Amino acid sequence: xxxxxxVGAPLDRVEGHLKVRGAATYANExxxxxxxxxxxxxxxxASGRVTGVDASAATAEPGVLGVLTHLNAPKLxxxxxxxxxxxxxxxxxxxxxFVGAVVAESIEIARYAAGLVTLEYEKRPVDVDMRxxxxxxxxxxxxxxxxSQPGDLQDGSSADSAVGxxxxxxxxxxxxxxxxxxxxxxxxxxxxxxxxxxxxTDDEITLYCSSQGVHLHRTLLANAFGIDASRIRVIxxxxxxxxxxxxxxxxxxxxxxxxxxxxxxxxxxxxxxxQQMFTLVxxxxxxxxRIRLGADxxxxxxxxxxxxxxxxxxxxxxxxxxxxxxxxxxxxxHRRTTTRIATLDLPVPxxxxxxxxxxxxxxxxSAMDEFAVSMGMDPIEFRxxxxxxxxxxxxxxxxxxxxVTCLREGSRRFGWEHRAPATxxxxxxxxxxxxxxxxxxxxxxxxxxxxATIRVGADGRHTVRIxxxxxxxxTWTTLAQIAAEALDVAVEDVTLQIGDTDHPLASSAxxxxxxxxxxxxxxxxxxxxxAALNENxxxxxxxxxxxxxxxxxxxYIAQYAMYSFGxxxxxxxxxxxxxEVRVPRLLGVFDVGRVINPKTxxxxxxxxxxxxxxxxxxxxxxxxxxxxHVVNNDLGGYHFAANADVGSIEVHCLEERDPYVNPMGxxxxxxxxxxxxxxxxxxxxxxxxxxxxxxxxxxxxxxLR
Amino acid sequence: MDQEITLRVxxxxxxxxxxxxxxxxxxLRERLGITSAKKGCDHGQCGACTVxxxxxRANSCLVLAVANAGAEVVTAAGLADGDELHPxxxxxxxxxxxxxxxxxxxQIVSAVAMLREAEAGWPSVVSEDLDADEVVLDHGxxxxxxxxxxxxxxxxxxxxxxxxxxxxx
Ligand code: FES
Ligand code: FES
Numbered sequence: 001x002x003x004x005x006x007v008g009a010p011l012d013r014v015e016g017h018l019k020v021r022g023a024a025t026y027a028n029e030x031x032x033x034x035x036x037x038x039x040x041x042x043x044x045x046a047s048g049r050v051t052g053v054d055a056s057a058a059t060a061e062p063g064v065l066g067v068l069t070h071l072n073a074p075k076l077x078x079x080x081x082x083x084x085x086x087x088x089x090x091x092x093x094x095x096x097x098f099v100g101a102v103v104a105e106s107i108e109i110a111r112y113a114a115g116l117v118t119l120e121y122e123k124r125p126v127d128v129d130m131r132x133x134x135x136x137x138x139x140x141x142x143x144x145x146x147x148s149q150p151g152d153l154q155d156g157s158s159a160d161s162a163v164g165x166x167x168x169x170x171x172x173x174x175x176x177x178x179x180x181x182x183x184x185x186x187x188x189x190x191x192x193x194x195x196x197x198x199x200x201t202d203d204e205i206t207l208y209c210s211s212q213g214v215h216l217h218r219t220l221l222a223n224a225f226g227i228d229a230s231r232i233r234v235i236x237x238x239x240x241x242x243x244x245x246x247x248x249x250x251x252x253x254x255x256x257x258x259x260x261x262x263x264x265x266x267x268x269x270x271x272x273x274x275q276q277m278f279t280l281v282x283x284x285x286x287x288x289x290r291i292r293l294g295a296d297x298x299x300x301x302x303x304x305x306x307x308x309x310x311x312x313x314x315x316x317x318x319x320x321x322x323x324x325x326x327x328x329x330x331x332x333x334h335r336r337t338t339t340r341i342a343t344l345d346l347p348v349p350x351x352x353x354x355x356x357x358x359x360x361x362x363x364x365x366s367a368m369d370e371f372a373v374s375m376g377m378d379p380i381e382f383r384x385x386x387x388x389x390x391x392x393x394x395x396x397x398x399x400x401x402x403x404v405t406c407l408r409e410g411s412r413r414f415g416w417e418h419r420a421p422a423t424x425x426x427x428x429x430x431x432x433x434x435x436x437x438x439x440x441x442x443x444x445x446x447x448x449x450x451x452a453t454i455r456v457g458a459d460g461r462h463t464v465r466i467x468x469x470x471x472x473x474x475t476w477t478t479l480a481q482i483a484a485e486a487l488d489v490a491v492e493d494v495t496l497q498i499g500d501t502d503h504p505l506a507s508s509a510x511x512x513x514x515x516x517x518x519x520x521x522x523x524x525x526x527x528x529x530x531a532a533l534n535e536n537x538x539x540x541x542x543x544x545x546x547x548x549x550x551x552x553x554x555x556y557i558a559q560y561a562m563y564s565f566g567x568x569x570x571x572x573x574x575x576x577x578x579x580e581v582r583v584p585r586l587l588g589v590f591d592v593g594r595v596i597n598p599k600t601x602x603x604x605x606x607x608x609x610x611x612x613x614x615x616x617x618x619x620x621x622x623x624x625x626x627x628x629h630v631v632n633n634d635l636g637g638y639h640f641a642a643n644a645d646v647g648s649i650e651v652h653c654l655e656e657r658d659p660y661v662n663p664m665g666x667x668x669x670x671x672x673x674x675x676x677x678x679x680x681x682x683x684x685x686x687x688x689x690x691x692x693x694x695x696x697x698x699x700x701x702x703x704l705r
Numbered sequence: 706m707d708q709e710i711t712l713r714v715x716x717x718x719x720x721x722x723x724x725x726x727x728x729x730x731x732x733l734r735e736r737l738g739i740t741s742a743k744k745g746c747d748h749g750q751c752g753a754c755t756v757x758x759x760x761x762r763a764n765s766c767l768v769l770a771v772a773n774a775g776a777e778v779v780t781a782a783g784l785a786d787g788d789e790l791h792p793x794x795x796x797x798x799x800x801x802x803x804x805x806x807x808x809x810x811x812q813i814v815s816a817v818a819m820l821r822e823a824e825a826g827w828p829s830v831v832s833e834d835l836d837a838d839e840v841v842l843d844h845g846x847x848x849x850x851x852x853x854x855x856x857x858x859x860x861x862x863x864x865x866x867x868x869x870x871x872x873x874x
Contacts, residue, residue: 012798012799012801013798013801015806016797016798016803016806017790017798018806019803019806019809019810020790020794020795020797020798020806020809020810020813021741021781021782021784021785021794021810022740022741022742022743022780022781022782022809022810023741023782024806025740026740026743026807028734028744029734029740031738106724106735107727107731107735108724108727108731109724112726188857189857190807191743191751191753191805191807191808191855191856191857191858192743192805192807193744193745238805238806239805240805240806240807241804241805241857241858242805243857271744273746273747273748274745274746274747274748274750274751275748472803472804472806472858473804474804599801600801600804602801603801603804603858603860603863604804606859606860606862606863607858607860608859610859610861610862611857611859634746634748635746635748635750635855636748636750640855640857641859641861642852642855643847643848643849643852643854643856643861643864643865644831644845644848644849644851644852646848646859646861646862647844648844648862
């Protein structure tokens, strides 16, 4: 059997037959004997400290096994990281922070008893005022990967950048634009809440949990509890969605460990409620973004500026690369970007699908549209005119960049040529109809810390082991396809094993890096295995053959800028009387390199576009300025796109192989698809109505004039 | 307070003792170890816990187990006939109508019940003619009738055609 054609085949998901029955085992579903249940207590103030605890009524409740607060919780070896540590002091840094927990014989008892614990607080004034003119804005420092790596911003880049002389460039421009955009706090809300089953014995500590990276979670927890990582096993083969919320925030797992220490040997089950997920698993931070553009008489950009103010938490600094896409999308000789943070009494923000680019490109791509219209240019032609030959800041060539092809191909498929140039574009039965376009981009980073083991048995079966994650991304299927092709065997002859720290080290699912990191490592291991087989005359020895390989270095990383690109098109209808916005049609054309599995990739791309639609129209946390809590903290109050919110979505991939990113020729696909969607919709809304909404989400109150 | 009840789940009878505060969903998942129905919100807002309760789709997190003693419950696991998947399950796989799969059992149970509702002539909020004998399940009707089942992976663009294909056959 040959593996030729394994990559590129639109295979059904290998675990699909389990998922359609509900038989894929998610974290809270592992069969364990006689579990105890944990229910947490959350702070009801946003700033201050706990001054009194009365747990007597809860402790006296039949079936209660223990009450944990900062007074009796185990002291952690790593007590100061609020994304990992819990209950280490009475300090409260945000509303909805863990301040205690009840462990009991059943869910019902634990939850009831939690309500019997009374806490007294000393309150401090609450500051959740997100404004760009605050006098205490800071330049972020050492925020890369949450302070674990050098670099100001999460992606390791600097907070500010400059090329040429931006102000002089603006002064020399014939046309200028100066506009400010804002985006609210948004929440990931994977449908599977953050759940854990923890079992603590003297020998081994087992954590079944919902994780984007089992090895990262193990390291964080081992550090927190000051124990050897080899004692901990983290198991997470199926993850019910994550979108960034199941990487860095692990206080829920810490609490589960503390509960498990209370009843050694007995499994402790813990699931965050949907309401609790609003404060404990990160959020997409709010931003205020000023874009300034200057162009010559022909519409060629001479200056491009992007200044960002982003909200972060008093408890921990998080600063993302909101400006990143502005550094690479369009040519302009004079350019600058800046990032400042507003430190507020809010929960800790974290990465959320397309962190930085998703919000940054709402601003830049809205501005590009506004500017094109103000100069009387077609928005596509304006972008094509300003396509850079190399990365405008670093000067590196792109490993592959087919943005113009995406725009042209999208234009053809969408029927852009029929677009009315004027606004309002068209009206039909009381609905104003308009169309819009925006570009997309996202990097294809290679992360360290990946190792794969491949074993071939005498029966010809290949077992591939790497502690990767499938968060709905299709990893179970696509990594088997990559292995099959690299080993030149049929996909059916590959057994993949992922989602368990018993398997070799793997980076977390995120940053659109899965295929690039795990796939490259498997590809390298497959090459070594084939070489070893050749040495053995091509035959598998009776005892089988096994190789273990680390991710190889990619020498091209220093020579090329590596990014995915895309063009997104939207048709919207805005009701003339009510301002209601509908999106009957979305089209995305993507340059993501070679596609491993067109079926699962398409799902990922249209899922991202739908989340982009949801970001455009629906999603915003409402924060009470007096108390600092999320007011709309359930799925009724915080609406994200439901079935009836979505019309036709079409996805097309160019299938241009990237020569430098990895041996498969694939670039990242998981995040480029959410980048630009909101701008395409905002641009279409403006085309339909003439109203430019610069503040997400585009709700009907902003369209009623 | 505890109470002994009987539930018939996916064709099998179970006698169990439940706290009177226990939801049907928790009775299934925590007491019986039947985890096909998922807990997404525990609040009636996501549909992940959808089961057929005496033949009709219901959010099992919104009903108490004790109030449904003797009920007949069907989960997505019970729709399959042994190894033979239900046509709706096969259609979800071939259309890739899910990613993470967490909403999927609820979507599938909901879709199966929804087709029966449409067949019985029940109108939805987007139906033009409330008295029509036959409901034409176009995109708008399916999307509306399935909007009680959220999918954060946003597989909607595949869920609708997956259901439409079964509806046609
Ligand atoms: S868990 Fe029942 S509706 Fe969400
Ligand atoms: S498939 Fe993940 S929530 Fe629907």
